[in-house]
Amino acid sequence: MANLNGRARKKNTYDAIVVGSGITGGWAAKELTQKGLKTLVLERGPMVRHLEDYPTATMDPWQAKYPQGQLPPDELAAHYPVQRRTGYTLTEYTKHFFVRDDQNPYTEESRYDWIRGYQVGGRSLTWGRQSYRHSPIDFEANAREGIGVDWPIRYEELAPWYDHVERFIGVSGQREGLPQLPDGQYQPPMEMNCVEKAFKAKSEARFPERRITMGRTAHLTEPTEEQLSLGRTKCQYRNMCIRGCPFGGYYSSNSGGLVAAERTGNLVIRPGSIVTSLIYDEKAGKATGVRILDATTRQEEEFYADVVFLCASAFNSAWIMMNSTSSRFPNGFGNGSDQLGRNVMDHHLGVGASAEAPEFADMYYSGRRPNGIYVPRFRNLGDAATKRSDYLRGFGYQGGASRPGWDRDLVRPGGEVAGPRGFGAARKAALSQPGPWYMGLGGFGEILPYEDNRITLNHDKTDEFGLPTLSMNVTIRENELAMRRDMQTAAAEMLEAAGFKNVRGYDGGYAPGLGIHEMGTARMGRDPKTSVLNAHNQVHECKNVYVTDGAAMTSASCVNPSLTYMALTARAADHAVKARKRGEL
Amino acid sequence: MLLSRRDAIRGLTFTFGMAATGFAGQAMADAPALAWTPTALTPDQARLVDVVAELIIPKTDTPGAREAGVPQFIDRALADYFDKAQAERLRAGLDRMDADARAAHGDVFVALTPQQQVELLTGYDREASTQSQAPGERHFFPLLEDLVTVGYFTSEPGATVALRYDPVPGAYHGCVPLAELGRGWATR
Numbered sequence: 155m156a157n158l159n160g161r162a163r164k165k166n167t168y169d170a171i172v173v174g175s176g177i178t179g180g181w182a183a184k185e186l187t188q189k190g191l192k193t194l195v196l197e198r199g200p201m202v203r204h205l206e207d208y209p210t211a212t213m214d215p216w217q218a219k220y221p222q223g224q225l226p227p228d229e230l231a232a233h234y235p236v237q238r239r240t241g242y243t244l245t246e247y248t249k250h251f252f253v254r255d256d257q258n259p260y261t262e263e264s265r266y267d268w269i270r271g272y273q274v275g276g277r278s279l280t281w282g283r284q285s286y287r288h289s290p291i292d293f294e295a296n297a298r299e300g301i302g303v304d305w306p307i308r309y310e311e312l313a314p315w316y317d318h319v320e321r322f323i324g325v326s327g328q329r330e331g332l333p334q335l336p337d338g339q340y341q342p343p344m345e346m347n348c349v350e351k352a353f354k355a356k357s358e359a360r361f362p363e364r365r366i367t368m369g370r371t372a373h374l375t376e377p378t379e380e381q382l383s384l385g386r387t388k389c390q391y392r393n394m395c396i397r398g399c400p401f402g403g404y405y406s407s408n409s410g411g412l413v414a415a416e417r418t419g420n421l422v423i424r425p426g427s428i429v430t431s432l433i434y435d436e437k438a439g440k441a442t443g444v445r446i447l448d449a450t451t452r453q454e455e456e457f458y459a460d461v462v463f464l465c466a467s468a469f470n471s472a473w474i475m476m477n478s479t480s481s482r483f484p485n486g487f488g489n490g491s492d493q494l495g496r497n498v499m500d501h502h503l504g505v506g507a508s509a510e511a512p513e514f515a516d517m518y519y520s521g522r523r524p525n526g527i528y529v530p531r532f533r534n535l536g537d538a539a540t541k542r543s544d545y546l547r548g549f550g551y552q553g554g555a556s557r558p559g560w561d562r563d564l565v566r567p568g569g570e571v572a573g574p575r576g577f578g579a580a581r582k583a584a585l586s587q588p589g590p591w592y593m594g595l596g597g598f599g600e601i602l603p604y605e606d607n608r609i610t611l612n613h614d615k616t617d618e619f620g621l622p623t624l625s626m627n628v629t630i631r632e633n634e635l636a637m638r639r640d641m642q643t644a645a646a647e648m649l650e651a652a653g654f655k656n657v658r659g660y661d662g663g664y665a666p667g668l669g670i671h672e673m674g675t676a677r678m679g680r681d682p683k684t685s686v687l688n689a690h691n692q693v694h695e696c697k698n699v700y701v702t703d704g705a706a707m708t709s710a711s712c713v714n715p716s717l718t719y720m721a722l723t724a725r726a727a728d729h730a731v732k733a734r735k736r737g738e739l
Numbered sequence: 740m741l742l743s744r745r746d747a748i749r750g751l752t753f754t755f756g757m758a759a760t761g762f763a764g765q766a767m768a769d770a771p772a773l774a775w776t777p778t779a780l781t782p783d784q785a786r787l788v789d790v791v792a793e794l795i796i797p798k799t800d801t802p803g804a805r806e807a808g809v810p811q812f813i814d815r816a817l818a819d820y821f822d823k824a825q826a827e828r829l830r831a832g833l834d835r836m837d838a839d840a841r842a843a844h845g846d847v848f849v850a851l852t853p854q855q856q857v858e859l860l861t862g863y864d865r866e867a868s869t870q871s872q873a874p875g876e877r878h879f880f881p882l883l884e885d886l887v888t889v890g891y892f893t894s895e896p897g898a899t900v901a902l903r904y905d906p907v908p909g910a911y912h913g914c915v916p917l918a919e920l921g922r923g924w925a926t927r
């Protein structure tokens with residue numbers, strides 16, 4: 155489509171454009187609008203309004219269409235061959251918040267589980283809400299070990315932005331004073347149950363360096379005035395968050411960032427807008443806006459702004475950049491370094507241990523805690539005692555204890571029947587009581603940045619809009635495999651130390667993507683020759699384009715990443731507003 | 740507790756070989772009429788499912804499978820949820836139950852005495868426990884029993900009477916005496 159002129163161009167012109175409305179887009183929108191910029195949020199998916207568009211949020215079990223809300227095998231196979239791979243996220247209650255794979259194709263040169271939600275709010279609606287800070291060790295690791303490139307920032311530069319984000323979204327957690335897991339601005343922690351408390355006492359007595367703390371999670375346990383004024387209230391312990399929360403108990407863009415942005419009067423959201431490329435003005439040496447394809451009308455349109463924030467999620471922001479070629483950027487936008495699409499990272503998981511807890515048979519719990527316990531990283535912390543000779547970096551555990559319910563003897567897919575199960579009144583009575591306590595620890599491990607773990611643009615396979623798609627080629631290597639062995643052993647040791655029975659280590663295998671923490675595809679760095687973004691998330695080669703989602707990550711740490719994406723976004727927005735004022739953009 | 744439950748059922752001592760010496764021919768006069776119209780099951784299959792579901796989860800001090808609408812739930816699962824292979828497996832299982840009932844006692848399953856019915860089910864339960872449950876090889880009995888179990892405990896009476904259900908707990912208490920709660924929670 156030709157460039158717009160005059161009035162039409164003016165109508166489509168804003169101070170800032172934000173691409174994507176998920177966790178990072180919501181934050182960019184909030185910060186930019188609150189700092190006075192007229193901001194357009196372009197979101198490829200449909201509108202999801204807080205409260206109004208959570209159709210399954212209050213459904214009782216007996217209102218399900220299908221057994222336990224599980225989707226029929228035929229539907230899963232036809233529409234969700236990838237989204238189903240987590241095994242727990244895609245149900246009748248949630249499918250409207252995940253993409254249909256048959257409509258959103260990509261190529262798996264190696265298996266890659268790309269779990270996505272295309273709607274206003276993105277995956278902030280369905281995320282697990284675990285919220286941890288990267289530590290000083292994380293920001294220094296690449297430089298110290300000569301891996302990848304050095305982060306261009308240090309922990310101290312991000313710390314105030316972590317504070318800022320935690321205060322707004324509300325994170326419940328316990329301060330621990332650990333250097334490898336800095337404390338933040340927390341609302342009161344959730345409670346451990348009897349078995350978790352006993353586990354903590356006994357395991358810490360044997361392994362003092364393996365601290366056991368309550369999960370830090372973006373739920374309100376003591377809402378602030380600001381949160382209440384946005385219409386959010388205290389978490390009600392329903393644990394149905396993934397359907398959308400009618401209480402605003404957990405943080406999503408829909409209940410938080412976008413609401414705050416809307417209240418400024420400076421926000422326009424345009425759902426159904428697939429951003430296909432950045433518009434680059436060779437003469438001015440900067441981006442003037444973006445091109446979109448309207449998902450409904452299939453018309454192209456252009457929007458203009460002084461500054462563009464790419465917040466479309468790590469792979470989609472990289473996709474937009476790869477698809478934005480010009481004579482200045484023949485290999486993709488800002489890709490002079492050839493690092494665009496490379497260094498894909500995630501967190502490897504699916505490994506740990508579980509056990510039966512023999513004590514507390516007469517104790518139970520009430521309420522459904524949407525959170526578990528956390529064991530911060532305890533390997534390779536920079537001292538001799540924690541140094542491993544078999545791998546670099548580390549892992550944390552997420553876990554918890556609970557008593558399985560009535561569904562505990564159901565045959566799992568491909569599983570066995572555990573002996574004759576019986577039937578009749580005796581089995582009914584038994585299943586009406588909780589089962590024995592179980593405790594599990596599941597590892598989340600750091601993946602190193604490897605240049606050849608990459609996504610590339612595939613013009614041979616196009617989607618329903620005729621747009622090129624991505625090809626994935628990502629594998630884990632010896633460092634991750636060695637770490638996995640330790641993840642399994644160390645978890646089992648801790649459960650043994652607690653005196654639990656039937657301790658069972660497991661490695662259920664891991665496919666890249668399954669951590670749902672894809673990142674690294676446009677990394678930050680100090681040198682334009684080896685990185686795509688600078689210390690403020692600006693594209694080195696085009697300073698009025700900021701990329702603030704997971705693409706920016708220079709290393710992965712082992713903690714869930716979204717809190718860091720939000721902090722980077724808020725920091726970058728502050729930079730953009732000031733730079734624009736100074737006329738630098 | 741689990742062990743004694745299993746032992747109790749083993750006490751019913753049934754083996755397939757001795758089937759013909761049972762209570763052949765004692766038709767159950769009161770096989771209940773269906774109060775609903777099946778869509779995926781035939782009327783005969785629906786009556787069979789109705790009887791088996793109630794045997795698997797009978798009415799005790801809390802409602803049974805029939806009262807909880809489990810037979811209808813199974814009919815719906817067959818209509819909308821199961822894929823072809825699973826549906827065939829279940830239907831073949833139902834056919835087999837009648838065939839075994841006829842061979843052993845000369846009449847369809849629903850016409851047998853409760854004791855004869857229990858003996859047949861006990862045999863299936865044992866037989867299934869020694870068999871792989873890989874997707875292509877699932878024994879019909881655990882498949883059926885799982886459906887009854889899910890149908891029952893996710894029904895309103897199952898969740899709210901046989902179990903405890905609280906849609907909006909409001910708080911989490913990590914150490915509560917089980918005696919105070921009495922039953923397991925319906926949802927996690």
Ligand SMILES: Cc1cc2nc3c(=O)[nH]c(=O)nc-3n(C[C@H](O)[C@H](O)[C@H](O)COP(=O)(O)OP(=O)(O)OC[C@H]3O[C@@H](n4cnc5c(N)ncnc54)[C@H](O)[C@@H]3O)c2cc1C
Nearest residue numbers: 174176177178198272276277282283284429467703714716
């Ligand atoms: C089940 C699950 C559990 C998780 N648990 C955790 C957890 O406990 N802790 C944690 O930190 N993280 C967790 N995550 C990951 C977390 O959801 C992501 O890190 C986070 O959502 C990323 O934010 P984002 O803004 O980059 O992307 P998203 O939230 O995915 O939002 C991207 C948005 O951009 C839109 N978009 C994409 N392409 C375009 C385009 N071309 N044009 C316009 N719009 C576009 C999308 O439709 C989407 O709305 C979890 C994720 C899932 C699914």
Ligand code: SF4
Nearest residue numbers: 390392393395399403
């Ligand atoms: S557990 Fe809390 S946040 Fe989750 S749905 Fe319930 S009230 Fe909302």
